[in-house]
Amino acid sequence: MTLYKWKNFADDSQYSTxxxxxxxxxxxxxxxxxxxIVKPFFKHYQTTEIPTFNKKLLVDLLALNHLDISLEQFITIGCALQVQWNSALTIYEDDxxxxxxxxxxxxYEALFDVLEKFLFAENHKDLHxxxxxxLFSGITTVNNFFVLRDLYEAICLGYGINKENFEERKIEILSMTNRVKLxxxxxxxxxxxxxxxxxxIESKFSKDSDILRFIGAFFHIFQVPTNNSQTRELLYDDISGTLKSIDIKNFRHYLANRPSIFHV
Known part of the structure; x- marks a missing residue:
């Protein structure tokens, strides 16, 4: 069975392997x-490593609450979170x-601006x-009216766009593009x-702050910071210290709408 290797982010720390x-x-x-959300992780791994220290903190965390998700399931969720978050940190590098x-x-929005001018122009005499x-042979410019018209029409045909359905197709095509800022x-x-x-797990807690501390501590056990200013030294010797360290005011924004994550 494929083994997930625990990510050791910090040397000589409580995350030591x-x-x-x-x-x-x-x-x-x-x-x-x-x-x-864990399904991509499931396709690659069936077993995992976990430091004894981190596992003990997770056991202690779960002992404070009676939840319907088992220890093994929480380990699965946490490892999936860890690998996906860690992969996201490097996806944007030099590619x-x-x-x-x-x-x-x-x-695509820039392309639709050009196609809109073509489709709704009173005449095509002044096509751009x-x-x-x-890459290696410079720039070729097409400015012949007849060739330009054929190219514009071919692009519209390829996207199934005409004057009657322009707005509908524009919305449809844009909706299929990547929305998240990488x-x-x-x-x-x-x-x-x-x-x-x-x-x-909300129904299992009487106070909202306790839910936020629980999830925040869970993130920390799997080395995922809940505050961007934090280092990866996120854990204390006991679960009570880890719970107290969670900035619930900051962590709450993960539950709110976050338009800054998305392309407008």
Missing amino acids: RTIEECELNFRDLPTEIDS DLVKDFDLEKES SLSFKF SKLGEKIKTDYARALYDN
Whole structure:
């Protein structure tokens, strides 16, 4: 079975991998909302490493609350959170295709501005020229009226766009582009997990602040900071200290709408 290797972010810390346990991951009977976000992790791993220190804190955390999710399921959720959040930190580094994917919506909007001018022009005598930039052979510009008209019409045909359905197709195509700013993907992942956990355990807590501390401590046990100013030294020797360290006012924003994560 494929083993997930615990991420040791900080040397000579409480995250040291000197004392490691292995356990089976448990994806069975997870709540639907949680299952949907851990599924990519499930496709790659069946067992995981976890430091004994972190596992003990998780056991102590769960002992304070009577929840319907088992220890093994929480380990599964936490490892999925850890690997997805960690991967998000490096996805944006020096990759032109990734950057193009990030700006896909912006580029489509620019294209639709051009196509709109073409489709709704009173005449096509003043069509803007089109330039094609090649990596090694410079720029080729097309400014012949007849060729330009054919190119514009071919683009519209390819996207199934005409004057009658322009706005409808524009909305439809833009809705299929990437919405999340990739530089904010780590925050999006934390938001998804925080909301999914909150929705599924809220009924087990009498105070909202206790839910936030629980989820925040859970994040810290799996080395995911709840405050961007924090280092990865997130844990205390006992679970009470870890719970007290959670800035619930800051953590609450993971449950709110966060437009800054998305492209407008």
